[in-house]
Amino acid sequence: MRRVVTSRLVTIYTMMENHDRSGVGGPSLCPVAAALTGLDGAGVALTTSGHGVTSLCTSGGLAFHLMELEMTLSDGPGVEAARTGEVSSEADLLASATSRWPLYVPEALALGARAVFGFPVHIGAVRFGALTLCRRGPGDLSAEQRADAGLMATVVARAVLAMQAGSPDGSLLEELRGGAELDFRVHQAAGMLAVQGTTSVRDALVALRARAYASATELSVLAQRVVTRQTSLDPETREWIDHRGDAT
Amino acid sequence: MSRESLLITTLVELADNLVDDYDVIDVLTVLVDRCVQTVAVDAAGVMLARPEESLQFVASSSESMRMLELFQIQAAEGPCVDCFRSGEPIINQALDEGVERWPQFSPRAMAQGFRAVHCLPMRLRGSTIGALNLFRKNHGTLDADDVVAAQGLADVATIAILQHQSTLNASTLNSQLSHALNSRIIIEQAKGMIRQALECDMHEAFERLRWHSRNHNVRLTTVATRVVEGILAPTDLDPTPPTRA
Numbered sequence: 001m002r003r004v005v006t007s008r009l010v011t012i013y014t015m016m017e018n019h020d021r022s023g024v025g026g027p028s029l030c031p032v033a034a035a036l037t038g039l040d041g042a043g044v045a046l047t048t049s050g051h052g053v054t055s056l057c058t059s060g061g062l063a064f065h066l067m068e069l070e071m072t073l074s075d076g077p078g079v080e081a082a083r084t085g086e087v088s089s090e091a092d093l094l095a096s097a098t099s100r101w102p103l104y105v106p107e108a109l110a111l112g113a114r115a116v117f118g119f120p121v122h123i124g125a126v127r128f129g130a131l132t133l134c135r136r137g138p139g140d141l142s143a144e145q146r147a148d149a150g151l152m153a154t155v156v157a158r159a160v161l162a163m164q165a166g167s168p169d170g171s172l173l174e175e176l177r178g179g180a181e182l183d184f185r186v187h188q189a190a191g192m193l194a195v196q197g198t199t200s201v202r203d204a205l206v207a208l209r210a211r212a213y214a215s216a217t218e219l220s221v222l223a224q225r226v227v228t229r230q231t232s233l234d235p236e237t238r239e240w241i242d243h244r245g246d247a248t
Numbered sequence: 249m250s251r252e253s254l255l256i257t258t259l260v261e262l263a264d265n266l267v268d269d270y271d272v273i274d275v276l277t278v279l280v281d282r283c284v285q286t287v288a289v290d291a292a293g294v295m296l297a298r299p300e301e302s303l304q305f306v307a308s309s310s311e312s313m314r315m316l317e318l319f320q321i322q323a324a325e326g327p328c329v330d331c332f333r334s335g336e337p338i339i340n341q342a343l344d345e346g347v348e349r350w351p352q353f354s355p356r357a358m359a360q361g362f363r364a365v366h367c368l369p370m371r372l373r374g375s376t377i378g379a380l381n382l383f384r385k386n387h388g389t390l391d392a393d394d395v396v397a398a399q400g401l402a403d404v405a406t407i408a409i410l411q412h413q414s415t416l417n418a419s420t421l422n423s424q425l426s427h428a429l430n431s432r433i434i435i436e437q438a439k440g441m442i443r444q445a446l447e448c449d450m451h452e453a454f455e456r457l458r459w460h461s462r463n464h465n466v467r468l469t470t471v472a473t474r475v476v477e478g479i480l481a482p483t484d485l486d487p488t489p490p491t492r493a
Contacts, residue, residue: 124433125476147422151299191440
């Protein structure tokens with residue numbers, strides 16, 4: 001299907017592609033997030049099945065140490081954004097030293113950070129974690145930087161979903177460009193599967209994605225089959241069942 | 249009630265909503281419902297531009313799968329895409345004359361009994377943030393008054409999105425659009441759960457969310473979030489009354 005895509009998302013995908021080709025190695029999400037917004041570092045933290053948070057990747061020494069700090073304290077902009085689902089930012093850590101994140105702020109300042117920004121990584125009500133950005137000087141994000149960071153967080157969400165579902169090597173960019181997660185049926189299907197398999201909508205979304213890979217079916221087509229009850233999950237075994245005579 | 253008094257009642261109802269703490273999807277759903285009643289059309293929906301500028305529906309006068317499919321197709325092709333790109337309204341476009349223009353969209357719309365389509369841009373300071381899409385089952389045309397009323401409702405839809413304070417620091421247009429679009433995804437996730445748990449269709453699933461939201465004075469998106477997070481079981485949602493509120 002032809003999609004209407006304008007420059008900003010194309011820019012992100014091109015930057016990711018260039019990073020992959022450059023041979024620098026490692027995931028492209030964090031370096032691209034930092035370069036896109038022109039900030040000093042970026043990190044992605046994922047919420048685990050419990051209430052914990054774990055680091056997926058960081059870009060730059062400052063972001064690496066800030067991420068370690070957040071993981072140790074379970075507090076800071078990323079943890080807060082992941083928990084609340086809202087943007088969580090502090091444009092000048094020096095001015096907020098006593099009010100917010102009392103343990104995090106002095107340590108972050110000591111590491112050389114002056115401003116930090118957490119953007120939730122979510123798909124609907126499913127929270128995957130947060131994208132954190134940092135800078136060495138004080139100052140809020142411009143409207144453009146904020147928009148870019150929000151857009152980047154949606155790319156991270158789709159990338160994390162694909163990774164957790166075991167996307168085949170090298171297919172991530174192609175898949176992001178396809179944008180199949182934007183189909184409303186995918187979200188309805190995830191809701192239905194969550195009830196069928198007595199699991200979270202997050203796990204159902206990942207399982208649906210994984211099933212699409214495993215059966216070489218387009219995500220939208222598989223979702224349509226689920227919503228029209230041609231494909232379901234066995235409530236006991238959580239095995240996939242294709243019902244007879246309904247092939248599409 | 250005459251069309252004029254219906255339109256006034258609608259605008260007063262929407263204005264009342266907008267000065268209060270409201271749910272953006274709920275208000276837009278009221279708006280498309282009233283659109284069907286006040287303008288001579290059979291179905292209506294609001295499409296918003298995603299950050300990458302493909303379109304996503306956020307409200308529809310019918311939550312049926314087939315109706316939502318007509319909006320889904322318009323992520324890539326159809327009157328809303330053309331209207332969004334040009335910023336110009338499309339009025340009284342006969343679908344049988346639009347087959348070459350929209351090869352995916354037109355046959356599907358006709359298969360559901362629609363004969364004509366209209367689309368009004370949701371304009372904001374010289375740019376377009378989305379479109380109000382109207383469908384009609386007979387060939388008759390919208391007159392000049394219908395178009396004025398529909399464009400007025402499209403403008404109110406724009407205000408509903410702009411005016412919405414989703415969070416303390418979410419005051420930019422971009423964050424308001426993202427909030428509305430993500431709210432719709434939350435509702436789709438919850439509808440899926442409700443359809444499965446109550447063995448109902450998607451329209452009934454949506455009405456359950458809406459009815460529960462009204463009864464308990466809790467925002468529609470908050471109710472849907474609680475369902476998805478497992479805090480509120482689908483079976484604990486209030487049953488809907490026999491007809492749509």
